[in-house]
Amino acid sequence: MMGRMAQALLVKIGGSLREAGELLDELAGYPGPLVLVHGGGPRIGEWLARMGFETRFQRGLRVTPPDQMELVEMVLTTLGKELAAGLSRRGRPTVALSGRDGLMLQARVVDEALGRVGEVERVRATLLEQMLQAGVTPLVAPIGLDEVGPLNINADTAAGAVAGALGLPAVFLTDVEGVLRDPKDPSSRLPVLSRAEVRVLMDQGVISGGMIPKVEAALNALARGAPWAAVAKGGPGVLQGLLEGTLGTRLLG
Template sequence: MEEALLVKIGGSLREAEELLDELAAYPGPLVLVHGGGPRIGEWLSRMGFETRFHQGLRVTPREQMEVVEMVLTTLGKQLAQGLSQRGRPAIALSGRDGNLLKARVLEPTLGRVGEVTEVAQELLWKLLQAGLTPLVAPIGLDAQGPLNINADTAAGAIAGALRLPAVFLTDVVGVLQSPQNPTSRYPQLRRAQVQALIQGGIISGGMIPKVEAALHALDRGAPWTTIAKGGRGVLPQVQTGQAGTRILPD
């Protein structure tokens, strides 16, 4: 059997639909984590809320948290339905279910934004052993209720707890030596090389949070991580190093 993987997918249902065939066809166990940023922004706007970001994180006042949770859990149900219809039985969860993701407030000025402190890994293993694919919405839980967690960092925390390789599917082919040249992909990097590329400005903009999430997964115990562009055949190609940038510990 193919090895188990954790795969983080984006929050756009249209883009995710294109990946469902690929995910459903993967012959090994999968744990999936999904985002939902564009749809959250759309619903907050519909309901008259202002959206603000600080250092790439969505500021989430308590009065907006219910909308964030509603959007993420609904999206998870839709994605799980799509996978189940394709022959891969999936179950949509949030960090509230079975105390899956215990969390704490990341920074009070961000409101109900959190970071994972503990993962109920036994629950996820039981689901995998039952032949189910867990599809996790990045909602954590503290004593005051739900917390909004960045999907990339939630994926890193879960991958580390389960000691699974983490694959971050995005809209770029990997870390590039030249952002204008998609053929300049680094096939493999060590932690120290990633940090040097950040300092040198080669890794910049939206790629920084991706590689930071990958390093976070390594810190938590993941054996390796890969940042790759979603598409047909991407998971087998990631495993053989033909797609994406694999990041390894030093």
């Protein structure tokens, strides 16, 4: 039962989620503290195309040439402001910030071939803890920084790192019911997945594209101290369903 003492959660909001209103209702209504991390893939893709840039992905990561980084950051941070306003309007005071604020997400370049794509080296979680203590919900855009400037961090990667640093359960809300045995069949949800099973499914190509960084982030969160991690479809009742274990895919470290 979710009561007054509802558990604090780290929730990653997928940029692919379309019915944002329903999801914001769900998040705003959750009775416990939340730390939120959001993606923005589709919106970034639309803006890059509008500005005449080509995009390609490698293992689910958006290749980010340095001259696209400013636009990526602009789109993500604007999206964060919209989501934060939507949550605040629904009665959950939320502040949008990015991983550059307070030097929260210290990162390094993953691979020069991907451009300004970062992986998290260190999370400075103090600012987030202070916001929670103040009754404010932090909503983090997945931008990190190195000594050169901002880095584009996959939102799942960022969320996993933050969940680990704060020791919070990591919930990845996306546009599919969980990890599917057949990505074309929504009823083929795998309720539980071990690290070894993840490896097999990746080798088989069953877990592909954007699901790769997601399950890797979930396993990483577990390895760094998150008590549990799960992937599920964002929508009404999803958080309760995850807490009860009736929805989504739980990853086992």
